[in-house]
Amino acid sequence: MLKKKKFMPYLSSIAASVIFGFSFMFSKKALVDAGPFELLSFRFGAAFLIMSLLVLFKIIRIDYKNKPFKLLFLLGLTHPFLYFIFETFGIKYGSTLQAGIMLALIPIFVALLGAWILKEIPVFKQILFIILSVAGVMLIIAMGSTSSGKLSIAGTAFLLMAVVAASIYNILSRKLSSDFTPIEITYFMMAFGAFFFNAISIADHIKRNTMDSYFNLLLDLNFSVSILYLGILSSSIAFLLINYSLSKIKASENAVFSNLSTIVSIMAGVVLLNEPFFWYHLAGAALILLGVWGTSYFGGQENE
Helix, strand or coil: CCHHHHHHHHHHHHHHHHHHHHHHHHHHHCCCCCCCCHHHHHHHHHHHHHHHHHHHHCCCCCCCCCCHHHHHHHHHHHHHHHHHHHHHHHHHHHHHHHHCCCCHHHHEEEEEEEEHHHHHCCCCHHHHHHHHHHHHHHHHHHHHHCCCCCCHHHHHHHHHHHHEEEEEEHHHHHHHHHCCCCCHHHHHHHHHHHHHHHHHHHHHHHCCCCHCCCCCCHHHHHHHHHHHHHHHHHHHHHHHHHHHHHHHCHHHHHHHHHHHHHHHHHHHHHHHHCCCHHHHHHHHHHHHHHHHHHHHHHHHHHHH
């Protein structure tokens, strides 16, 4: 039981990273037919609807009474609101591969913010393995920029802002875990995203006088499948796993698992979207996996 309890946060982070890795591909496919805010409105609308039904039938329970709601609002502002705006535009102007690469920088930002704000300083061996994991990402970036064409400047800028927003979210979720359950944090995030992204999308439709066609996108099977994946798996379930993990382990330990999404996004792009695959993708993936293993292994030793 003790070992299971010890490894569950790490297994949760791994599962979430695999789900997120495929999300780049589904977002890219959905953006063929929809605008960024249309995609986000349906994505978080679906996630909020599913979780609300679970609350209604008392399958999950939430209670926000006498809790630091202002800080929770700040979390919702950074993630999902700002993060997904930046990520979606980054994917739109960049590529699935580029998104996976850039977002792998999150562990570095989280480690720095975690040490500064939460006073959670990784042990020396963990720092080495975090650097090793990021080195794998940097290898892919450096070689990719010369071997497979120029990286999109606009895509890079949006994705870098997404990295900052995601890093702040990791710190806030970790801090809020002492007052809110993972389910409460996740439900608020889905509600926040559903309200604001639908408000933006509806305003745009009203401006273009196209409200009568608001739900037409759902008639497209490709778009509907993407929304189901992004709304249920990549939003509700994945963020519940992440928020659970952040309630149990340091933010810097949790964040390094996001690099696994790079590997998954590369494989999804290669196998399903026919994106190119080179030797440095394999070498970078090996470094990422080694870095993730070392960070979790030495973090587990410290928590014993």
